Amino acid sequence: MLKDKRSKSQTQKAISQVENNLKQLKISKVSSVLTENTSRNTENLNSTNSQCNTYLANIKQIKEKSSKKSTELMPPPKLPISSNTIAYISNITDDDKENKTEKNKDIEKNVEQSNTNKKSQSEKKWVLTDFDIGRPLGKGKFGNVYLAREKKSKFIIAMKVLFKAQIQKADVEHQVRREIEIQTHLRHPNILKMYGYFHDDKRVYLILEYAPNGELFKELNAQPEKRFDEIRTATYVSQLADALKYCHSKKVIHRDIKPENLLLGIKGELKMADFGWSVHAPSSRRNTLCGTLDYLPPEMVVGKTHDHTVDLWGLGVLCYECLVGKPPFLAETYDETYIKIKKAQYKFPNFISEGAKNLISKLLVVDANHRLPLEDVLRHPWIVQNRTTEPHVPQ
Numbered sequence: 001m002l003k004d005k006r007s008k009s010q011t012q013k014a015i016s017q018v019e020n021n022l023k024q025l026k027i028s029k030v031s032s033v034l035t036e037n038t039s040r041n042t043e044n045l046n047s048t049n050s051q052c053n054t055y056l057a058n059i060k061q062i063k064e065k066s067s068k069k070s071t072e073l074m075p076p077p078k079l080p081i082s083s084n085t086i087a088y089i090s091n092i093t094d095d096d097k098e099n100k101t102e103k104n105k106d107i108e109k110n111v112e113q114s115n116t117n118k119k120s121q122s123e124k125k126w127v128l129t130d131f132d133i134g135r136p137l138g139k140g141k142f143g144n145v146y147l148a149r150e151k152k153s154k155f156i157i158a159m160k161v162l163f164k165a166q167i168q169k170a171d172v173e174h175q176v177r178r179e180i181e182i183q184t185h186l187r188h189p190n191i192l193k194m195y196g197y198f199h200d201d202k203r204v205y206l207i208l209e210y211a212p213n214g215e216l217f218k219e220l221n222a223q224p225e226k227r228f229d230e231i232r233t234a235t236y237v238s239q240l241a242d243a244l245k246y247c248h249s250k251k252v253i254h255r256d257i258k259p260e261n262l263l264l265g266i267k268g269e270l271k272m273a274d275f276g277w278s279v280h281a282p283s284s285r286r287n288t289l290c291g292t293l294d295y296l297p298p299e300m301v302v303g304k305t306h307d308h309t310v311d312l313w314g315l316g317v318l319c320y321e322c323l324v325g326k327p328p329f330l331a332e333t334y335d336e337t338y339i340k341i342k343k344a345q346y347k348f349p350n351f352i353s354e355g356a357k358n359l360i361s362k363l364l365v366v367d368a369n370h371r372l373p374l375e376d377v378l379r380h381p382w383i384v385q386n387r388t389t390e391p392h393v394p395q
Helices: 002-069 083-121 164-169 173-183 216-221 230-249 310-324 334-343 354-363 374-379 381-386
Strands: 131-139 143-150 156-163 194-199 203-208 262-264 270-272
Touching (some): 131 156, 143 203, 164 173, 164 203, 173 194, 173 203, 230 270, 230 310, 230 374, 230 381, 310 354, 310 374
Antiparallel strands (some): 131 143, 194 203
8 A cells, every 4th residue: 555655656746747847848949939039020120120221321312312403492401411422512502502693683683674664664754733943044945944843852953944835836846855855865974964854735844953053154254354264164175075975975966065055063064955956866967057156067057967076166166265255256247157167267366375276276177077086185285284174984
């Protein structure tokens, strides 16, 4: 009996050990399987990460290429990049800046042009009630000139009032139109500005620059001996020559140079005015008899065609009158004046200097082609030595 009990107990121990061994074996197998699965998962994760990195790198390259192609449309992406890439992008952005500045300039020009077009389209139409009318400044054949002030800006101007009935009666509508067309486009310090014009049923109103020192003719007659000295004359001749040079560059001939048509500005500077007889002649010679008799050149007296050189003759006559006090061809009758002009017959008083004589004799030449050009008038020694102002330099 005892032996059976022992054998049973041993058998049970053996069975329990076998069971323990089996348990350990299962655990070890499971753990090995888990380890293998874990390692496989790690490998899969690594491969997946590498694939993701490769994919991201590809995306990055695509973005960089697209950014290079469209640098003008969008800025480069804010990513950590190498120094070489930074240098490359900085070059691109500099080019972009230059392109953008050029484009901005073009845009600004277009905006300015559109603004000027809008302004021209919506320019104010003046009426008489926009101005305070003051004292009369002068009287002409077809109307009067008044001192006036624009109400809003308080800007002082000269208002030239022309009567339509008188203009139509004298058949000089074309002259008025020509005066407006020419003078509104001329801008020179020695040319009277025309700011604009308007009209009503009976009158035409010209808005002009105000010249406070009046006509050169009145100033000349106000002198003790009714003449200027050489310094003042040379200054006026230089300013007038400079203004005429500008007019001729714009293909404009004045054709009526005389002291009555020349005004004096606030600083005493000469202002060429009254473009009623002037003409815009880009490619033609004229044969119209116009202007004041004492200032007419020989070609106009005999009815020949003429060009811009008529103003050179007028400049010579003006220089003579300012120094002497009367025109060089003044005579008792018109016929005698015509004869003197055709032959350029005149005399110098003893008090005229040799330099002034030289200049006048080179301008009062019967052959228009041999008259001294305006460039040489401005460089003439007598002018350079005596004038107090320099010719205008365009900006």
